[in-house]
Amino acid sequence: MFQYSYKIFSHGEAIVGLCNILITQLQKLAALSSPDILQRYCAVLVDALTFGPVHRRDRRIITDTCRFISSLGKQCSINDLASNDCCVDSEVRARALQLLLVACGSGLSHQFVGKLMDALVLKDRAESSHKTRYYGDSQLHRLKHRVMQSLLVLEPLLDVETAERLVQWLQDSLLMESQQPSVRYQQEWLLTRLLYHHPHLRDRLWDMFQQGRQKRPGSMCSFIAVLYQLACVLIDEEEVFVGRSMREILPCCMAQHFSVRLYAQTTLQKLIALCKAQRLDRVSTEYYIVELSLQASVKHGNAVKNVHKLQEDFYFSAFHPVEHYTLETIFYDLPRLAGVTDEEWISPDLLRSCGVSEMSHIDLVNSNCALKQFAAAAWMPKSSVGAEDDAASTIRLHKNVQKKLVPWHAMIPEQDLASELRQKRQEGLIVVASLIDCLPNLGGLCRTCEGFGVSEYVVGSLKSTEDKQFRSLSVSAEQWIPISEVKPHLLSRYLEVKRKDGYTLVGAEQTANSTRLNDFKFPQKALLLLGNEREGIPPDILPFLDVCVEIPQQGIVRSLNVHVTGALFVWEYMRQQALT
Numbered sequence: 001m002f003q004y005s006y007k008i009f010s011h012g013e014a015i016v017g018l019c020n021i022l023i024t025q026l027q028k029l030a031a032l033s034s035p036d037i038l039q040r041y042c043a044v045l046v047d048a049l050t051f052g053p054v055h056r057r058d059r060r061i062i063t064d065t066c067r068f069i070s071s072l073g074k075q076c077s078i079n080d081l082a083s084n085d086c087c088v089d090s091e092v093r094a095r096a097l098q099l100l101l102v103a104c105g106s107g108l109s110h111q112f113v114g115k116l117m118d119a120l121v122l123k124d125r126a127e128s129s130h131k132t133r134y135y136g137d138s139q140l141h142r143l144k145h146r147v148m149q150s151l152l153v154l155e156p157l158l159d160v161e162t163a164e165r166l167v168q169w170l171q172d173s174l175l176m177e178s179q180q181p182s183v184r185y186q187q188e189w190l191l192t193r194l195l196y197h198h199p200h201l202r203d204r205l206w207d208m209f210q211q212g213r214q215k216r217p218g219s220m221c222s223f224i225a226v227l228y229q230l231a232c233v234l235i236d237e238e239e240v241f242v243g244r245s246m247r248e249i250l251p252c253c254m255a256q257h258f259s260v261r262l263y264a265q266t267t268l269q270k271l272i273a274l275c276k277a278q279r280l281d282r283v284s285t286e287y288y289i290v291e292l293s294l295q296a297s298v299k300h301g302n303a304v305k306n307v308h309k310l311q312e313d314f315y316f317s318a319f320h321p322v323e324h325y326t327l328e329t330i331f332y333d334l335p336r337l338a339g340v341t342d343e344e345w346i347s348p349d350l351l352r353s354c355g356v357s358e359m360s361h362i363d364l365v366n367s368n369c370a371l372k373q374f375a376a377a378a379w380m381p382k383s384s385v386g387a388e389d390d391a392a393s394t395i396r397l398h399k400n401v402q403k404k405l406v407p408w409h410a411m412i413p414e415q416d417l418a419s420e421l422r423q424k425r426q427e428g429l430i431v432v433a434s435l436i437d438c439l440p441n442l443g444g445l446c447r448t449c450e451g452f453g454v455s456e457y458v459v460g461s462l463k464s465t466e467d468k469q470f471r472s473l474s475v476s477a478e479q480w481i482p483i484s485e486v487k488p489h490l491l492s493r494y495l496e497v498k499r500k501d502g503y504t505l506v507g508a509e510q511t512a513n514s515t516r517l518n519d520f521k522f523p524q525k526a527l528l529l530l531g532n533e534r535e536g537i538p539p540d541i542l543p544f545l546d547v548c549v550e551i552p553q554q555g556i557v558r559s560l561n562v563h564v565t566g567a568l569f570v571w572e573y574m575r576q577q578a579l580t
């Protein structure tokens with residue numbers, strides 16, 4: 001099995017469904033024999049728990065389409081007829097999780113749990129040894145995210161010695177590496193739970209604070225977050241610990257590092273409120289002056305907005321490290337709230353369909369549904385490397401991020417409107433680029449026309465759409481817009497046919513009788529002809545046009561780039577149509 005499983009996992013990244021066969025067979029094997037047979041398949045389990053490549057764009061479009069169709073449920077009859085492979089990779093991980101839970105439920109030996117944990121940590125280390133930073137949703141991010149999910153599932157089964165090793169690894173990782181938000185949330189959560197279950201390790205936190213101050217001030221946010229979460233869980237049993245936590249956090253309110261200050265002020269305010277609610281009067285009295293100072297300091301300028309955003313964030317307002325310890329949080333809610341791509345979200349339904357039962361050491365779904373009310377955090381604390389970071393560099397406010405639109409999410413509304421849009425698209429704007437020679441102009445204009453929903457794009461030769469100069473600018477738009485070919489010498493005849501079809505023939509050209517674009521009213525059925533980069537629209541073609549329209553210019557250069565011209569005309573047409 002081993003010599004083949006490695007090959008299967010590496011080929012499985014390109015061959016969809018291959019690994020699903022392997023993991024499903026392993027599930028059958030475990031079901032037929034005693035689950036502790038899995039102790040021989042530790043490496044296979046680790047590969048399956050962390051399986052899944054970042055697919056190429058064309059594959060992702062197919063997966064997105066499948067996921068969208070799947071989300072339509074009964075609305076789409078195909079969902080009743082066939083399952084689609086939108087979740088193939090996450091199914092491998094879900095089935096591996098089922099095997100892990102069965103093995104855990106059968107009383108895994110501490111040695112095996114420790115061996116599994118070491119294998120997961122080793123996989124993370126091996127992949128990130130040469131990278132201290134990595135991009136969101138990259139292969140490395142997904143691997144680290146999956147390793148942390150598996151470690152969170154194992155956490156309650158760790159013995160003292162293994163727990164201590166894991167605490168050390170988490171401390172080093174939080175100290176030395178700049179993690180993506182989702183990984184940081186997971187590491188902080190795991191550290192909180194380990195310190196909660198192993199009280200003798202809690203004093204390690206004071207050492208982490210010390211090291212954070214010396215080695216990487218940005219890491220203090222994580223240790224403050226862990227301290228806060230732990231103090232919230234211990235609030236009614238360990239007044240001494242809560243008091244010590246507040247003493248440790250207080251100096252951070254004056255730290256040089258913006259996000260450390262913000263975390264400290266926010267968590268201290270919340271802890272003081274918690275102490276008052278729990279009638280910890282000694283602590284409340286001791287911190288009364290601090291409470292007044294914080295209230296005064298967070299009432300001005302950006303502090304109001306920043307502290308409010310952090311306090312209202314799911315992590316500090318609703319998340320509970322013990323109550324939310326479920327598979328739903330680990331595999332669905334936390335990835336969703338941490339801004340991880342939805343390719344990584346594994347819903348409870350998908351877990352159930354892969355054999356995960358409610359009867360494991362960890363609940364499947366949340367009984368505390370507070371997290372459902374939250375969207376992805378407005379704050380994504382970005383770990384910084386420098387000692388002195390200003391506000392702009394350490395906290396990335398999600399005020400405005402580039403959206404990756406899935407076009408059909410906007411294009412497939414209710415059934416009747418869809419057919420009307422298709423009809424309208426058919427009778428909309430035709431852009432004729434037969435006279436354009438330059439392939440990048442043709443490719444870029446194709447992308448612009450596709451992006452604005454132009455009904456047809458006409459080129460002088462369809463072969464041009466296969467050229468790499470065209471495709472480097474069209475970014476696959478030629479796959480999504482109807483394209484036809486009209487050779488330049490056949491243009492006049494084509495224009496006559498289109499006029500008979502009811503199209504108004506508009507030439508983009510600077511002529512003696514041109515109408516200004518800002519004065520021109522487009523009819524719904526319009527054909528736009530663009531001229532050649534050097535010669536413009538030939539004189540023998542002009543008489544076939546109904547009107548010439550020009551874009552008024554102010555500068556010295558007498559004409560615009562033809563792709564830019566086309567884009568401005570297309571935008572003006574769409575703007576007028578949207579208004580009508």
Ligand code: SAH
Binds near residue numbers: 508529553558562
């Ligand atoms: N006639 C131009 C050369 C052609 S520019 C010159 O003498 O410099 C290429 C094409 O871009 C033109 O045929 C026309 O279709 C379009 N174009 C460029 N500038 C334009 C403008 N200000 N108004 C309308 N069309 C323009």
